[in-house]
Amino acid sequence: MTVELAEYPETTPELGRHQLLWTDFDEIARGDGGPGLVGKLRAAERSRRLLLLRGLVEVGTKSEDLYLPLPSPETAWDLLARVERAAPQELETILSHPYTGTWAGYTTRLYLHDVAGVCPFWVHLGYVHCLAAAAAVRAGISFEVELPVWRGNVVLPTLGLAHLPAEAPYSVATIRSSHGVVEIRNRHSVVRLPVQPYSDAPGWSGLRKAVVWSDDHRLAVRLDDLDPYRGLYEPIPPERLRPVEVESWRTVLDGAWRLLTRHLPGIAEAMSAGLDSLVPAPAMPFRLPSASTGEAFGSAIVAYGEDPATLAAALVHEFQHIRLGGLLHLVRISEDDPRERLYAPWRPDPRPIAGVLHGIYAFLGVTSFWRALAEAQPGHQLAAFEFALWREGVWRTLVTVRTDESLTPAGRRFLDGVAAKLQPWQVEPVTAAARKWAGLAAADHYAAWRTRHLRPDPDTVAELATAWRQGLSRPRCAVTGPAEPRVPTPVPDGDWQDSRTDLIRLRLGPDGAARFAEYASSVPGATGADVCFAAGRMVEAAAGYRNLLAADPDDPAALVGLGLALAARSAGPASRTLLHRPELVRAVHRLLRDEAETPSSVEAIAGWLGRFTH
Template identity: 55%
Template sequence: MPPAEERPTFHRLSWRDFDALARLDGDEDTIRKLRRAERSRRKLLLHALLAEAAKSPDLVGSLPPLDSAWELLARAEARSPRTVNRMLTNPYVGSWAGYTTRLLRNGTDGVGPLWMHLGHVHAIAAATAIQAELDFETEIPVWHGNAMLPALGTARLPATEPFTPATVRGAGNRYVVSHAGTTVRLPIAFSSDAPGWWGVRQVRSRVGAHRFSLRLDDLDPYRGLYEPIPPERLPAGDVANWRRLIDEACRLIATHLPELSRIMPVGLNSLVPKPHVLFRNPSASTGEAFGSAVVGLPTDGVALAATLIHEFQHIVLGGLLHLATLYEPDPRERFYVPWRDDPRPLSGALQGVYAFFGVTAFWRALTHSDPASRRATFEFAYWRGQSWRTLQSLRTDATLTAAGRRFLDGIAERLGPWQDEAVPVEARELATAAARDHLAGWRARHLRPAPSAVAELAEAWRSGRSRPPTTFGTADPPPTPVPDGSWSRARADLLQLAVGGVRAPERPGIRPAVPGATAADFAYTSGRFTEAAEGYRAELAATPDRPASLVGLGLALSARGPHPAARALLHRPELVRAVHRRLRATVEPPPTVERIAAWIGQLIPD
């Protein structure tokens, strides 16, 4: 047996750390353990990728042999181990390694030729050597004139060909990138722009003892979620907005969740900025890019704070999943989740539960700070209920491992008691209505009632029975990922306007410009429920299959008091629509959707 110091080191989490992460009690040391494990994983991926590519030296084209990149990294590590560790912590080294490994295994080109992706390791090595202040010379790929040095910036060169090499050289801490007679000198401060050079911008924020540092990376080709993308340089005005919003978000997190503000900078170090999307806070991350999130420009610091917490939770869980198996592979899209309009596999549902658990904690803290805030109390009431509902649907699933059940139990230990915390009546009622709205719309589009049940109900109606048969069943069929009809989020957008969550563009004298909103939607979200019901009836008379109108009528009727049609439209809209479709084809004149819903609703409890 080799001496202890020569034995391989394995990354492990104690059950104490595991349980702390489940309950949002993780500390800086725990997140550092995840980060170190990711660093080791990337080092292993890099070594395996180079070893596999070395079997076919011609794959790198005219670039230097891949061994030279490994040697340059080894020199950098000998000079400055921290520099190599920082580079391996760069999220896009992970996404590059995963993407390129898949291309190599499949023997295919991706976005651009395979040699360009394999050759990116030279760019990684060069950027590391520059930060370690080595004297060296090598070649790196250039993609449409962009020569990327990860975590540093991009040299802008003549685009003589779509994909071509460039030379990087330096001595005495002065470095240049050259191609086709053009030489770009790197500035002393790499994050600064210079002639022919775009630096990766850094955003730093300090709130008391809490320090945040984020790269605002709009350059790295592997910063996307699925495949390489070209640079999308942010205008200076947008950068200023991002700096302001990041500062606001960090201040909010430090003020209301100080424990989280201590660990978040350890696990989140880079943002990929995207344009603003009206009424949305789009964001995403991938397990291969631990430490990074793709984020759309938010409306304010509160929205960004919630988004950063959401993505940090995804990052943490992604790191944990590289150390622990929480579930067996199961790609079936079979779970309803309120944050998506389509069914999700267990893996996606679990990710969402953990992410929105963190978001719920944020809105809870804001609610405790300002109980009169309509926005905070609504968001807390909504997300605590929606996260809890989804968690309950997962906890007994057969594909969970013992560790997975333990993790969900840990979330439940903290999230469960929050369900009973007091919130204003208005917030609770709005949250309940919003939850019913989305779930009913999902059911209408993704559940297909058994044809035999639909036929039996239609026959019972035609025969004049005053009540439907009690045998139409209550168990839900498996959802289908192919939606039956489109869904409008207009009511949810109008609700966000009502509670102050977003600002919509307005023109003098008219309603806010909410895409897809109908007059009935405006009436409903304004509390004019009788007018809303009439509006949805008119919509259904014109388009009886429209899911948003079916559910809208159910919501408007329910808001006026218990009603059998409301019960059917909110709890079994897919059945109401299927029976109505069948009767429209066989009964003249056809009954209204509301009549069918009221008939079926007799057997649906409140």
Template identity: 40%
Template sequence: MAARPTGSVALPLHRLSVAGFRDLARGEGGRAVVEELLAAERSRRMLLLRALHDGLSGNGVPHRAGAGVSYGEAWSLLERAQRTAPEVFDDVLMSPNTGMWLSLTMRRLRGVSFEDQPLWVMAGHVAALAASAGVRAGLDFSIAVPVSRGIVFLPTLGCARIEAAQPWSTARVEARDGQLRITGEQGTALIGPGIERSAPGWHAVRRVTLGTEVPHLRIALEELDPYRTFPRPSEPLPLSAQDAQTWQDLLTDAWEILLRDEPVSAEAMRAGLMSVTPTPARERFRPHSVTAGDAFGGVMASRPDDAAQLAATLVHEFQHIKLGGLMRLSPLNVRDSAPGFEELFYAPWRDDPRPLGGLLQGIYAFAGVARFWRAHRHSAGGTHASLAHFEFALWRTQVWSTVNLVRGHERLTPLGRRLLETLRERCAAWLDEPVPDAELRLARQVAAGHRARWRAHHLRPPAAAVDAAVLAWRRGDERPPPGLAAEPVLVPDSEARFLDIEAVLARYRLTGAGGDARDAEGAEGADVLLAAHGDRAGARDAFVALLSGKGAPLGAWAGLGRALAGEEAHEDAARLLRGFPERVCAVQHALEKATGQGADPVLLAQWVARGARELRG
């Protein structure tokens, strides 16, 4: 990111150091490079604040909003806080929630974002920022701020609940001699010294201190701020005392794991990880987490299964944060110039096809995940070690294949190509590292299974070739027409779900929890028989029964391929179903449509396999 002089004032020019880029290109980067990215992000936010100031002064937006929120008073208080306590101003400015608010509000002003709250409430949030900065700077002041459904938010501090007759109103925040009074239309909250502690009518931001060494990592456990969630604001969701303690314990243990196994990442997080927004627990082995480029330093995550999973999640999301910061400074790819067209790719960590920019983010994030499990497998014990070996083997394989898929793409910038080549070299070295045979074999099966399920959902052979294949099958031809093996067309299936089921079931098995595998969403009984119990014969029969009926799940074809593996008579069918299941899917669907009845799944797969050039080669 570069800034040009405006008038007589020269704005700072940000460049990433050579050493910083070298570290980031390897998927790493410690405290020093994160501080470089943060400096650029600070300038960006200052520019956004100025753009917001200018936007609120024009575009027909009144200088005084709502029932008395004054943008001018807010700017004046922010300037006072910046002069008096610049470190406080920067802390409020650099909160992930502030970044998200700035981005959403600017979009709203430009008419490209629509929220249910009035514009004056979103824009008036600047007064709440100013009040927070003023309180923390020790200033005396009085200012009106928005009230959203009876809640007054003071970013980085907490929120007060006051009585309000309307969903959107205002309250006056007054600070005098260390005392804070918040007065709304129908109620008042008084907060004395010690605003960092919760009290009746006041819910303070919960902060967690991690580590015993100095400096500690101190992060906010965000439950309150409306801009803590992505991609749009949400109501507060306070944790119970028990849930808060659970998160405290998990974060403490995860931090100790990172200090031991990922010390460079831990140092980077000391500078750039500012908040974690907890969300409810999800299904086992399927945690959900997200970051946003506009919320540098913030991670939203579901409650994990254990501390190791949380440590991996933090590494994953911090990779996104670092790469997002790099891409602010210089793009890694350029958009396709064809209007209405964006090339999509297979991403082995997603159910859906991804554009090039999103794929680069995934490659970078999962390179970090592979690196974490590579180290953690040597410090974990028992079933945890087995799981860690599997995760390392799986993600190094998936990153390697995806880097090679796009490494020479024409829409990569020179910087993007350098980054991918560096990551490729790193991943190539990982491929030579030994992994126990059982976990390595399982990781390869899972990688192949995900790709097969993705192909079954999103790829379609040429329609004319499918029609010709149906006719050939009904005539009793020895093999399908060669056109069935032509390059398929990508047709994204918005209904694709749970393509990671083989990985989830593998984790159940590795951790000795196979008996619970039937509870995994997206798992058919046949999947459980095969993955959790190793019952190939039972799984084969169950898959055949499933695929002989109408409306069978497309992923079942990939499952049948795995169940048939090892049967000499069906080896070609098994390889086809694990490599190109879309061909059999398409013919079976067309047969059902033409005749009202599909073919025997195994016989059809064997027949289609006779036309597969890849198998004959």
């Protein structure tokens, strides 16, 4: 496979040609490939960013209304050209900065669709001056240029942020570098950058780094809490970490890196070449959410957590997204299909095909990490659970979409590569406990998704309700079984927080018994019945869910929880229907209870439906 992208002629005298062989493609699909392959993806990203950057300079220069009160974007381009001549490696640092890509894509969309962002367009376009100034500071050349000020903040990407008193939300400041002295000033104040710009100084917040080692393996990332384009969708203000938080990040990152180099050395080696920046997100109790965007190659947004293993899994997850995002800038693996129609066991909502493919690839990496850790540490209950959970969830999802009409031939080949890695893991041994809890967690997620996003056929629901009132044991639709809803709705019917799986992880994690006893009641959204379920006390759990349903029969978590508690003891018709057709149980019960003075219980209706529902 050969991909050609044009470099801007003034930067390179010839058109650049990017080649990704099918053997490279297949390596990436399997989750393999070292720094060399990462370098090929980076080179393509460089071309894409240069094209977007030059396009913004050209359109921005045509109209003063787009860039005033700042100077023309062409002056930033000229400064970047000076940096290229004086210190080309510093230009490369700026071009490879993840948020150069985020900014270029976001600002291009604003211009093309003629929509307003969170700031005036000239502020967004003016980020090109910030990029050029940062490159010039890094190169040590003398220059003077004006920069946008957003609520008193002036960013120098990859370096830090200056804080200037400002009367207006958006204004202009001047940066001047001469004889090694760099100052940023407006009419109210002046900030002098320290000799080491990563350090803090009066009016200046330096961008912190985290450098961790494991034997000869090094990971160096910025902890970026400053850059406005570090988020997913819109520019965001700085959220400065306290020094103690920075040290906590470095400590847990050190532990995560040691695990990765020990158990997934191939991915660790590639990650050291492909992960540049971590955006620290606030800690979330009992979870470690993370995110990334294809335009910010090299960046991951990760919440803080104390467990190195969980952080290691999150890093692998986001690095897989980074690699796939780079690949998708070279080749299409699916057609444009925005329909939110597919179930994914890692999301609470229906997903489009592109999102499912990203999830399959990301969780291939997650599965590989937990597999390696479970193999190295047989007593690690959480690792065994996560491996059992994700190997099956990813495999089932892959099988479902492998023949999807929206896949391109390259997409089918991509999934073949994922399958080649994933399929042998399906028969690897795991403990009975890990298999049991993984099965319950998977059933929980799927049933809750069905309850909230599938709507049964109204005529079928009405027929079933009539048959129940008449005391029939088998309605007419029982011959073929009630029709299966095919098209999910993205609008959820009810709330659900996946608290039971949080409780399972708490119980199986480090110091599980003690931590479960102390913190189980603090898990967000967890009920007493959920705690009993995760503790293995299924009779108490079932009684608790019955009480919750008596108070609120529409509660999806209680509805599914009852099915789980019943199924854990014995597989009967009620549990089967509550886990496989919960949306039908709820719809029939809703219709009946609206008409009866003393409606039957959810469990009774589920048991009746289970006699003829597949």
